[in-house]
Amino acid sequence: MTLEEKKRRWEDFIYHDKLDEKVPAAVAASWRKCRQVSVDPFDGRGKKVPDSILKSILKENRWLMEIAGPIMKNLFQIVxxxxxxxxxTDSCGYILDTIGDRTINEKAENLCFETGMLWSDExxxxxxxxxxxDQNIQIQxxxxxxxxxxxxxxTCSAAPIHGINGEVVGCINIxxxxxxxxxxxxxxxxxASFAIETQILQRHSMELMRTALDSSSDGIILLDHTFRSIWMNRSAQSILNIQLEELSNHDFRDIMPEVAWDNPEWxxxxxxxxxxxxxxxxxxxVFACSASVVPILSDGKLNGFSVSFNKLESLLQTVNKVTGNHASYTFDHIYAQDPLMKRTIQMAKKYAKYDGCILIEGESGTGKELFAQAIHNASNRAEGPFVAVNSSSIPRDLVESELFGYEKGAFTGALKEGKPGKFELADHGTIFLDEIGEMPLEFQAKLLRVAQLHSVQRLGGKYEKKLDIRIIVATNRNLKEEVLQKTFREDLYFRFNVLKLNIPPLRERPEDIAYCALQFLEHFNERYPEQKKSMEESFIRHLQSYNWPGNVRELQNYIERNFYISTGDTLSVQVPLYDTLETIELQGSGNGPGGYGVLTLEQIERENIQEILRGCGGNVDLAAERLAISRAALYRRLKKYGISTREIRKSI
Structure with a gap:
């Protein structure tokens, strides 16, 4: 269609309201819209928005201008x-930028076809x-x-520009x-529109990747093929305390010398x-860290490396969480009614405020580790690890490697990457050395150095690592006597004996016997509500008549055993207080002198199951629930003891 023909059709519409069917549909729709909103067909000059509004428009669309600018400049070189x-333009039609020669710019200025003008149909x-x-189409x-x-x-040719979700974000026009x-x-x-859209998608992907990499707690550095840093995330800047400009001056092979950078497989x-x-x-x-290096290959060529790393402290924190190196108990978990024990707890709470070494002495079963955990959780180290070590359970030839760790190749059988010791794992927290009296004498001198300097050097290592730790040791021996017998170093004893805590045995705090027993019983009543039991006064006197050589641990075990075995709703004094008997005497069997019979534990369990089944009307599901065992477990016991549920139901 010639320009003259287009002119005649325009005149027919403007002057005679006649729309020729040969007018393109998009143009015809726009003409109708213009007439509907009373656009003057003899004007058409743009109106510039106020500078304040233009400033906000340009600011909002700066990203689009940054992407489209280079593409427009390359395109202008062609035309x-x-x-x-x-x-x-932006999505509304406001002109953001123009590029043209002097002749076309002067012509455009006459129409106000310049930055800041709104160039919409209306x-x-x-x-x-x-x-x-308006119509989301390409048009000339x-x-x-x-x-x-x-x-x-x-003459004008325009194409809309779409964003990442397909929405129209702007327009490019020539x-x-x-x-x-x-x-x-x-x-x-x-x-040009397609090129801009591609750049928008790439920029969005880069921003997503940069955000993801910056959100990582690991330091990430990208190297070029010359081993120079070309990008680093925020964590890398924080860990190394260095900016990219300074880091790029270093050859990364010198920074991580242990990596085999010349590996041909890469x-x-x-x-x-x-x-x-x-x-x-x-x-x-010198940072101890965990590291991962991945080569960047492009078209089969090595173009660089991606290096991710983190301080070993972060890895150790993860290890501590996975391996359970944390304290579960607080002072609220220590049952105490006796004044002597209450004073001991008050002293321990006071010690929790300080970082000095603590020596806990007490018989087996008094709760030494319980106190150690409570002290840790009451201190400012509560968020740090609590690493417990039983000194008597470590083989003599492995004590040093277990506590101090070792470097790669330190000895035959060592892990190829080395291993941190218990002291390193306890950094920023507490290390609890139980049964310290069992520590080999030849190792005590090295332990003294760690306790004095709070630094550790791994086996095969070349430098010492400074540690922020509190040391708590415990023993059921009299360390002072051990010193006199030359089985424990005197200087190490005084190093540990800064703050001393003596936990009294249960026999020296009689008020705690009944109180602790009641707490333990309440725990089992809550766990097995269908079999609740109580303690009579005679049973409490029965407990207090015993000297409890195994202390609180023995008392807890006894209450648990009595709870399981007693068939009535009260704990039985007939359950022995110590594990020297294979049978248990129960009153009322009619056998033996004094009306006492002798039953094995299996016989007791059989009678207990029969009694509960009778009480449940022979219902196996209900009986299993009251016994707090699975249905399958109960059936195994019925088979074992030859118990017939049918016979029980008949006897009811």
């Missing part, structure tokens, strides 16, 4: 001699930008296809003289290298 104007009449944004218009007479000297119209113009802006397979214990040297500091 530089054709006197065309490149225009970028504002300036039908135009390629307005239709592209020339001459009188524009609604306003002032635009008839122009405008020139109507006589210079060419179908390639629409192809050019369509390609140039072909891209195999990942990982170490849980690696040295990272930067200027003066």
């Amino acid at each position: 530089i001699d054709s006197h065309f104007l490149l225009v970028l 504002e300036v009449g039908s135009n390629a930008i307005g239709i592209a944004l 218009m020339s001459g009188a296809e524009h609604y306003c007479l002032t635009h008839h000297e122009w 405008s020139g003289s109507a006589e210079a119209v060419h179908s390639h113009s629409l192809g050019i802006v369509t390609a 140039r072909t397979s891209g195999k990942q290298y990982s170490r849980t214990d690696c040295k990272l040297k930067l200027n003066k500091p």
